[in-house]
Amino acid sequence: MLRRLFFIILWAMVTTGMYMALVVSPPAAVLGESYRIFFFHLPNAVLAFFSFTVTAVSGIMYLRTNNITWDDIGAGSVKLGFVFGGLALATGWAFSYEAWGTKWSWDPKVVTTFVMWFVYIGYIMLRRSVDDEIRKARLSAVYAIVGYASVPLAYLSSRLVYSLHPESIGLTAEMKATAVIMVAGFLLLYFYLLWFHTRLTRLFRLQGLET
Numbered sequence: 001m002l003r004r005l006f007f008i009i010l011w012a013m014v015t016t017g018m019y020m021a022l023v024v025s026p027p028a029a030v031l032g033e034s035y036r037i038f039f040f041h042l043p044n045a046v047l048a049f050f051s052f053t054v055t056a057v058s059g060i061m062y063l064r065t066n067n068i069t070w071d072d073i074g075a076g077s078v079k080l081g082f083v084f085g086g087l088a089l090a091t092g093w094a095f096s097y098e099a100w101g102t103k104w105s106w107d108p109k110v111v112t113t114f115v116m117w118f119v120y121i122g123y124i125m126l127r128r129s130v131d132d133e134i135r136k137a138r139l140s141a142v143y144a145i146v147g148y149a150s151v152p153l154a155y156l157s158s159r160l161v162y163s164l165h166p167e168s169i170g171l172t173a174e175m176k177a178t179a180v181i182m183v184a185g186f187l188l189l190y191f192y193l194l195w196f197h198t199r200l201t202r203l204f205r206l207q208g209l210e211t
Contacts, residue, residue, distance in 0.1 A: 006188070006192070007192075009188065010185065010188040010189060010192060013181055013188060014182075014185035014189065016181055016185075017178060017181040017182035020174070020177070020178040021039035021182060024174060024178070025039070025172075025178050026172065026174065026175075034095070037091050037094050037098070038095060039178055039179060039182050040087075040091050040182070041091035041092055042179055042182065042183065043179075043185070043186035043187075044085075044087040044088035044091060045084075045088040045092075045113075046186070046187075047080070047081070047084040047186050047187065048085035048088050048116075048117075049151055049155060050081075050187070050190070051077045051085075052078065052081045052116070052147075052151050053151065054077040054194075055074045055075075055077045055078045055081065055120075055123070055144045056144050058073045058077065059140065059145045060141070060145060062137055062138075062141045063138070063142075068137060068205075069198070070141075071137035071140060071141065072197075072198045072201045073198055075127060075197075075201070076194050076197035076198050077194055078120050078124065078144070079124065079197065080190055081120055082121065082124065085117045085120070088113070089110075089113060089114065089117060092113075108157040109157050112153050112154040112157040113157075115150055116151060116153070119147045119150045122143070122147070123143050126139060126140060127140055
């Protein structure tokens, strides 16, 4: 019953957010219709930062408790962060092309976000290169904690140095409501996918023990 209710809320928020982003919200004064990319860029960027934060926290908790569940959570979260981060970069490139006429610029925000994304590609490659589960979990936890330095760097880069990346685009009340609903919907989607990945990982582990 609770799972069904969760799904109803999840899809209601995602579909409502998309409808508001594509139909309800008025065109922006300067960017016109192209600013609608922002409503997809923002939740992906927020969830990328959130996913990598969960991975770092999971790494700390694993080193403290040696509970393999924390490793499962961290591994699942980093995969989701990789997807969300890739979509954030893609939508960011699309937005910058409409706003500045270029898909790539050596803007600090873009560069540091790209570096962050590659740091977590390294995390995924590390896990694939180690067979022993305990050693993999420990190395992944340490990597997640050290690699997390790239997250605040990417987040704060546009505040620390001059950046073309806008901190605000003058959102109306409708635009703000749309942005909030989109982020909330993507956050629920993240929790569902993380739960599903963690559950699937446990099932595979049990199957491996039985065979």
